Amino acid sequence: MLTALSPSVGVETMRSLIFGGTSGLGLSLAKASLEKGIEPVIVGRRVRPGAPMDARTEFADVCNEVAVATLMNKLTVQPSLGFGYLFYTPGMFLKGDVREQSDQQVRGMMDINFFGLVNVLRHFHRMKKKPYHLVAISSTAAWRDVATEAAYGASKAAMDRYVRNFHHQLVADLPGSRTLIVHPGGMKSRFWDGRGFDTTRFMDTDLIASLIWDEIHAQALGTHDALHEVHYIRQPDGTPRTVHGPNLPELPRS
Numbered sequence: 001m002l003t004a005l006s007p008s009v010g011v012e013t014m015r016s017l018i019f020g021g022t023s024g025l026g027l028s029l030a031k032a033s034l035e036k037g038i039e040p041v042i043v044g045r046r047v048r049p050g051a052p053m054d055a056r057t058e059f060a061d062v063c064n065e066v067a068v069a070t071l072m073n074k075l076t077v078q079p080s081l082g083f084g085y086l087f088y089t090p091g092m093f094l095k096g097d098v099r100e101q102s103d104q105q106v107r108g109m110m111d112i113n114f115f116g117l118v119n120v121l122r123h124f125h126r127m128k129k130k131p132y133h134l135v136a137i138s139s140t141a142a143w144r145d146v147a148t149e150a151a152y153g154a155s156k157a158a159m160d161r162y163v164r165n166f167h168h169q170l171v172a173d174l175p176g177s178r179t180l181i182v183h184p185g186g187m188k189s190r191f192w193d194g195r196g197f198d199t200t201r202f203m204d205t206d207l208i209a210s211l212i213w214d215e216i217h218a219q220a221l222g223t224h225d226a227l228h229e230v231h232y233i234r235q236p237d238g239t240p241r242t243v244h245g246p247n248l249p250e251l252p253r254s
């Protein structure tokens with residue numbers, strides 16, 4: 001309930017800024033935010049079907065520094081838009097034989113999964129004067145040993161390290177802030193379109209979003225530390241198994 005996310009816990013509670021909120025997990029997080037009375041502003045590159053009609057949508061490519069800076073300036077000149085929550089969900093998948101991946105493909109993925117986050121954090125953090133709750137959507141791929149996901153896993157591991165290190169500055173600059181790093185396994189979303197995967201036993205984004213908001217709630221209550229990590233491991237039946245804390249990288253099995 002909203003009482004646990006009251007202003008007494010430090011962060012501004014009335015609005016959330018959700019990058020990647022036009023689809024998949026970001027969209028589910030935005031819907032859950034609306035249900036909690038925390039008004040979401042969602043950001044994507046284009047209009048997507050299914051976005052909540054009553055959520056304000058902004059358009060910016062996280063890889064474009066000028067676009068992100070312009071968006072932040074626009075939001076800053078509206079002082080009523082105090083964001084207590086920043087979600088970074090954009091991500092791109094890349095799988096396969098490294099010999100068949102182009103430089104452009106790998107850099108394009110790194111741009112969204114890593115440099116986009118760096119870009120968004122730089123400009124959002126400059127704008128903020130009050131504490132906030134940062135939620136970064138990583139992946140179990142950050143620590144899984146997967147032969148065909150060298151670049152994707154590396155992009156998520158880099159993101160994790162960046163966010164963990166950034167957390168020190170966040171709490172030093174704006175005491176009372178919190179960071180949640182989320183590592184989901186396979187979820188049903190547009191992420192998999194055209195890739196030929198059977199996603200029928202993949203996890204439901206609405207369920208994962210609801211679990212993420214529970215963790216945010218637990219951090220606000222002090223049940224978890226100001227920096228917390230959570231993993232939603234996909235079970236064979238498509239349900240998540242929740243594991244808390246950072247994970248060591250798996251060692252190669254052969």
Ligand SMILES: NC(=O)c1ccc[n+]([C@@H]2O[C@H](COP(=O)([O-])OP(=O)(O)OC[C@H]3O[C@@H](n4cnc5c(N)ncnc54)[C@H](OP(=O)(O)O)[C@@H]3O)[C@@H](O)[C@H]2O)c1
Pocket residue numbers: 019020021022023024025026043044045046047048060061062063089090091092093112116137138139140183184185186187188189190191192202
């Ligand atoms: N789905 C899975 O099985 C799975 C598993 C583990 C981890 N993850 C991670 O979970 C996150 C969310 O995945 P999802 O399944 O929800 O994916 P999704 O349905 O493809 O949604 C991605 C969202 O990010 C936005 N986005 C992508 N590139 C962007 C850019 N350059 N600038 C601004 N917005 C951008 C998309 O909107 P536009 O395209 O309109 O810009 C969309 O709103 C990703 O980081 C992914 O790596 C997913």
